[in-house]
Amino acid sequence: MTRASATEPLPLPRRLAAELVGTALLVAVVVGSGVMAQRLTTDVGLQLLANSLATVFGLVVLIVVLGPVSGAHLNPVVTVAERLLARGTDQARPSLEVAAYAAAQLAGGIAGAVLANAMFDVSPAIATTDRTGTGVLIGEIVATSGLVLVIFALVRSERSALVPAAVAAWIGAAYWFTSSTSFANPAVTVGRMFTDTFAGIAPASVPPFLAAQVVGAAIGLGAVVAFYPSRRARTGPAAATVHQPVGVI
Template sequence: MSAAGSEPRPTPPPAPLARRLLAEFLGTGLLVAVVVGSGIAASALSPDDTGLQLLENSIATALGLGVLIAVFAPVSGAQFNPVVSIADWFLGRPAGGGGGLAATALGPYIVAQLLGAVAGAVLANVMFGVGNSISTTDRVTDGNLIAEVVATAGLVVVIFALVRTDRAAIVAAAVGAYIGAAYWFTSSTSFANPAVTVGRIFSDTFAGISPDSAVGFLLAQLLGGAIGVALVALLFPASDGVTSDDRERAGAVG
């Protein structure tokens, strides 16, 4: 006989799709505003020290990302990242354990994330008075593309390893910490997110990326996402205890 209050609480139904899309739009937009805005501020505060600029940018991004996931996860899962949404859909298919993002929601999620990312970059530009312009920063090197594969694969593994081992409650902190660290251990500074990559095209500042470079980054991120999904399926099979409730509490970005 269980003690009063020890029975699990019923899981509330998912929020309506329109509300979830608004959460993804706002969350992704605010994330890009944090990334771009802190990059602009870092350039102004430490104009002669690139290392200090990166430190300031990475700390703001890690902290901001963790907060945004914590705020929006109960509404939409706080994915803010097309690769994460695709992984959630793929791993959540009936063959993968069920309970992931529905196929009918996948496209709208990605559109909301992309639109939010562009809006976030524009917002940062306006706040700092730098004007809206397409970035001219060339970031493509062999090392940077490999780094994006590694960063994105690692992000997917971090998120779904925690979800599939019933530790979704620490996803916000873990993802923020991972992205903060990946700023430094990857040569690309860990974009690891197609939406953020697209958003950063629209700011010719410290955090920007040229359209030509963005194409290579996007392809590397998709490859990294596929590798991450394969690793999750091998290391953390759905039969080991994942539930649809866990996936609803998950989120992330980058």
Template sequence: MRMSPPALPRRVAAEFIGTGALVAVIVGSGIRADSLSQDIGVRLIANAAASALGLGLLIALIGPLSGAHFNPVVTLSEWWSRRPARGGGREALAYIGAQLAGAVAGALLAEAMFGRVLGAWATEARSAPHLLLGEAVATAGLVLVVQGLRHIGRPGLAPVAVAGYIGAAIWFTSSGSFANPAATVGRAFSDSFTGIAPASVPAFAAAQLLGMLLGMVLAGVLYGTDRGAGEPNPAEPRRTG
């Protein structure tokens, strides 16, 4: 039986906690991998596996509360795709604010767990054009997966499909598949294997937004613009259980 969605403050809290936990997993696993091996391949395997597993679990747990966006491009693409009437602008802004705050909190939590000095900015520059291209591709693919699941009426596959895609994209894209403006901001607060220098954040975020638009265009070409069967309202997620 379909039940009323949680109130907005609870959904926003779920996005804050979920995004914070996700970034803590990404950054923390990167710090751990960096301390255990000097082999870049081993570190990437460890970070990709932990990130994919953590993301899948978080989507499964928090999806029934807020939709488990954890990502401004997911929130924006879901809001934009709600046609013909696009309501929920206030909810989208609240989600994005919670995601940004949660990402910073998650990165700082990971740093604290490993006894590192808080407040050290990342120094890894990621501004080369080929990295920005890779980030646009990674984000386009993510949006296509999310939109595709909605159009075919299979949103319940999101924990496996989205996590599987991100785990693969960490390997097949040159950027390492951040694919998330909030996580990108959070990772600027960690001078570690998964960090990104603050000066590189604006270009990365721009590439992600471009990728979001590309993903939505591809979804429109493949599935059309009609809402899929069984699609949940992204601003009013279903509660299960």
């Protein structure tokens, strides 16, 4: 999580623009690589491999590039988790700023799906892919809790430089070991509702996914506090003073 100055954050509009653009590009990577994979092969395993690799590479780049601007959250779960971990301190991000970040991320998620559709000449449509079942939701809880733990364990232990690679590695692994293929991000989930492609998710499947992500975030936060209870390490906007990204999906 970073901001541009060692003492003062960048203006909020610039940070919000970074969150919007970054989330849009993240969803464009996820959706676009899924479409490309489907067009190149009919092997579902190879399609998932291509999709996951593109997401891993894109995620690292986005966190590295946008971390110094907005913190490269690109994920409402990350923004809210940061706020909760910093509450009661002068480092806590204002509630209105948290809401503005989340709004920018959600708008970016939708824009990214629309962009991917346009790049691949896919007709605009709401997704029809149902992603349901207890196992799938458990997978989403695992993916989200792990993401929160990875990010804030590194931040609290003053190893924020590892966040880009660690977050991308976790998401890449979770594509394969979780039954949900690791959305772990409300903005990405909502965005993927606007593309009826490999990466799409039907509207009826979105609310349970969002609920699972909230539960996963709570579990991840509990693990962070249990394993890294000290506030000595930088958390929340405090990390802005050392220009370190938080990260995403």
